[in-house]
Amino acid sequence: MGDDHWLDLDTSKYPFPNTLWHIKPPKEIAIKVTVMLIVGIIGIILNSIILHILIKNRWLWSPSNYLIGNLALVDLITLLLCPWFMLVRDFYQQYVLKHFGCYFEGFLQASLLLTSVGAVMLVSYDRLAAAGLTPDARVTKSAAIKLIVITWIASMLLSLPWITHREYVERQxxxxxxxxxxxxxxxxxxxxxxxxxxxxxxxLGLMVVTYGAIMWRLEWSAKKLSSKGAGMAVSKAKTSAMRIAACVLITAVICRIPYTVLIYWRNRLSNEVNSVEGSFDAMWFAANYLIYMNCAVNPLIYGFTNRRFRKAMDRTPGIAWCKFGSWCCVYPVYKRKRILEVDKNTEKVFVIEGTPRPNRKLAHVIKNILHINKETLDFSVKIDEVTTKPTKITPLKI
Structure with missing residues (x-):
């Protein structure tokens, strides 16, 4: 930061006005590289898992999962490329990336971060359409692909000023x-x-509106169905949605608000030597670090909280041995086991449609028993699993 007249001044007649330190201390470099590696490696692994699951399981190829896969791809590329540009700029006193870095670094970071925001907005709208809008408002497969391509192109076009209005300068x-x-x-x-x-x-505004509308819709549905004695399922869905909404909003606030503080702080700095060092330098690193940490947390919020993804994790070759789907959500699994244990002690009565006439022969009795067991297993298939097998029994309401 400095006045424009410094660019036209013959600086070769004057000594360098700043304190020379060339590169930061090894201890500081080691700490920053370590914390960045932790976020980078975790984020790369988690986003790679999401993409691997989507590629290997065709039954997950839905419009919603296309949008989640797009978000994982953007976050993966961001964590592979962008943090290292940031670290190099932070470690050296001078700009060592030369012409290529000056024109390409800002464009790359801006493009990927804007694309990530676009991907989050698409996922938020898709969840709002699924929970509170009509079926016609849902995103189709063809529309999802078109929206993803438009988001990438628009982000690159919006990032062009980082190429056209930056210039690498050497001053002797x-x-x-x-x-x-x-x-x-x-x-x-x-x-x-x-x-x-x-x-x-x-x-942030879109997330507040989206998840607020989802909460309102689920609350309205729960009240409407509770009067008929059938609001338990909606209440459970509302509780789960509230947890996810809280995670999304808290993560967005923690990871993005510091970047806002950084920009306003930057614009208020005085045009003096060493004005960007000290506390501002620490804030610059922290704000950028939290932006990249958001890329590592996104797969946990949008992928690992999805029951379909968790089931696919334990069945997909290459990652099934890790059992990500089993240990990533310990509390829901434990709670589900408790419910199943209670259900075991509850007597259930089933009405079998088209039950054959009872036959006193032992062979027919055994056949009927086996038939009942088979149909009971068919009834236990959960709603979210893909099945075309008809169910012939229904529970008798007491």
Whole structure:
């Protein structure tokens, strides 16, 4: 940060006005690399699992899962490429990425982060359409693919100012060669706020509206059905949706609000030497780190909380041995086992449609018993599993 007249001044006659430190201490570098590796490796593994499951299981190829897979792909590419640009910029006093880094780094980060926001917005709308809108408002497979392509293209177009309005500069001082990436303050000064609006405020607002509408819809359905004595299923769905909504909103606030503080702090800095060091330098690293941590948390929120994904995790070759679906949600599994144990002690009566006439012969008696057991197993298939086998028995309501 500095005044424009420094670019036209013959600096070769003056000594370098800043304190030279070249590269940060090894201890600080080791700590920052370690914390970034933790988030990067975990996020890469989790997003890769989501993509691997979708590729290997064709029965998961639904419009909703297309959108979740797109989000996982964006987060995976972001964690593979972007953090290392950030670390290099943080470790060195001068800009060592040269011309390529100056033009490509900002464009790459902005494109991927905007695409990630677009992917989150598509997933949020799909969940709202599934919970509270008409079937015509649902996203189809063809529409999902088109929306994904449009999101990628629009994000790249919106990120073009990072190429057209940045310039790599080398400035020779009497005792030092300074290198930095200069920004056009007339354009990028406004564009920073535009980017902030898209990265933070739009997704947060959409999440509040989306999950608020889902909660209202489930609350209304629960009250309507409870009067008929059938609101238990909706109440359970409402509780689960509330937990997911809380995780989404808390994660978004923690990971994105610091970036807002960073931008406003940056615009209020004075044009003085060393004004971006100290507490601002720490805030810059923390805000960017939390943005990348959000990419590592997204697969847990949007993928691992899905029962279909958890079942597919334990059946997909290559990752089945890890049993991700079994241990990622310990409490729901334990709670489900408790419910099953209670159900074992409850006497159940079934009415079998088209039951054959009783026959006193032992062979026919055994056949009827086996027939009842078989149909009981068919009835135990859960609703969310794909099956075309007809069920011939219904429980007798008491």
């Amino acid at each position: 001082w009497a005792d030092y060669l300074e290198t930095f990436c200069a920004e056009d303050p007339k354009v990028l000064g406004i564009y920073w706020h535009f980017t902030l609006f898209i990265l933070v405020w739009i997704p």
